[in-house]
Amino acid sequence: MLDIYDFYDKMEKHNIMLSFKGAVTSELLSSILGIMETKMDNLAEPPKIKKKVFNVLVECLQNLYHHTDEAPVDEYGMDVRSAIFMIGKMEDHYSILTGNFIYTDHVTKLKTKLDTVNAMDKDELKAYYKSVLNNGEMSSKGGGGLGMIDIARKSGQKLDYNFMRVNDKSSFFSLNVKVVQPSKEVA
Amino acid sequence: MENINIEGTPKTPTVKFDAGGGRLELSGRSIPENSIEFYKPLLDWIESYGGSPQGKTEVDIKLEYFNTSSSKCILDVFKKLEGVGSTDMTINWYYEEDDEDMLEAGEDYQAIINIPFKMIEVEEM
Numbered sequence: 001m002l003d004i005y006d007f008y009d010k011m012e013k014h015n016i017m018l019s020f021k022g023a024v025t026s027e028l029l030s031s032i033l034g035i036m037e038t039k040m041d042n043l044a045e046p047p048k049i050k051k052k053v054f055n056v057l058v059e060c061l062q063n064l065y066h067h068t069d070e071a072p073v074d075e076y077g078m079d080v081r082s083a084i085f086m087i088g089k090m091e092d093h094y095s096i097l098t099g100n101f102i103y104t105d106h107v108t109k110l111k112t113k114l115d116t117v118n119a120m121d122k123d124e125l126k127a128y129y130k131s132v133l134n135n136g137e138m139s140s141k142g143g144g145g146l147g148m149i150d151i152a153r154k155s156g157q158k159l160d161y162n163f164m165r166v167n168d169k170s171s172f173f174s175l176n177v178k179v180v181q182p183s184k185e186v187a
Numbered sequence: 188m189e190n191i192n193i194e195g196t197p198k199t200p201t202v203k204f205d206a207g208g209g210r211l212e213l214s215g216r217s218i219p220e221n222s223i224e225f226y227k228p229l230l231d232w233i234e235s236y237g238g239s240p241q242g243k244t245e246v247d248i249k250l251e252y253f254n255t256s257s258s259k260c261i262l263d264v265f266k267k268l269e270g271v272g273s274t275d276m277t278i279n280w281y282y283e284e285d286d287e288d289m290l291e292a293g294e295d296y297q298a299i300i301n302i303p304f305k306m307i308e309v310e311e312m
Contacts, residue, residue, distance in 0.1 A: 026220055029220070030197060030198065033197070033218075034197065047283065047285065047286070048285050048286070051252070051286060051288065051289075052288070054252060055252060055254075055288065058218050058252070058254050059254060059255060062218075062220055062254060062256070065220050066220070126291070126295070129295065130295050130298060130299060133258060133259060133262055133295065133299070134262070134299050136259075146255035146258060146259070147255050149255075150255045150258075153288075154288055
């Protein structure tokens with residue numbers, strides 16, 4: 001029998017306020033975003049942090065929606081496009097953690113993109129965003145390659161990521177985005 | 188030509204395009220997973236409006252949130268508006284006080300688009 005208390009205890013200790021594992025659908029995202037807005041309202045979060053968390057969350061979750069590849073069938077059976085995400089609230093920041101399978105063939109391309117973004121400072125990111133916005137092609141999925149740049153810009157943090165190779169075909173990509181509570185302004 | 192009146196949803200904005208009044212308004216949130224479908228009719232409308240625009244055209248953008256999928260479509264809206272000739276056009280970009288990200292987003296468009304922008308800070312959208 002699964003130790004449910006163990007799950008609870010781990011999540012409590014990591015200050016997880018919401019978690020999900022499974023197929024990421026449009027309806028799910030609507031619900032999750034609604035729940036998070038209500039939670040942040042109940043916590044009386046300042047509009048500034050609320051907006052940042054919401055914006056970053058939208059991009060992170062829509063990345064899962066668009067870019068989750070099939071899970072390795074031999075290990076996980078038929079649950080083909082499953083992902084995981086967790087939202088944690090610490091003393092001074094929110095953490096948005098996501099994990100999804102991607103094809104091992106795609107790892108290098110994504111890693112290069114993340115490293116490019118991580119090598120840039122604030123002004124470089126702004127210039128890069130504008131250039132991709134203005135010159136980039138829109139994919140049929142409706143993405144424009146702007147998601148990760150936007151996450152880095154809005155969070156003001158380096159993208160903390162990891163790739164774990166499962167087999168030749170599949171790898172697991174995890175991303176931990178921190179949204180820091182801006183220091184409260186003195187009136 | 189017909190006006191556009193679309194009610195907003197939690198993921199798509201309220202749209203009010205009034206050809207006779209020369210007023211175009213986009214408000215609320217624009218965070219659909221794929222925004223191309225939503226924006227296509229708006230682009231077509233602007234194209235037709237360009238055929239016989241009013242002497243003055245006011246564009247109000249009052250977005251609380253928009254995702255990166257929408258950011259490209261919004262740029263396409265502005266590019267279409269650039270193509271509307273012989274009208275005195277202003278884009279009013281609204282942002283809530285303290286929302287530096289939204290102000291900065293407006294400035295990003297301003298740097299790319301050749302239409303005068305007015306940045307307008309409001310207490311609440």
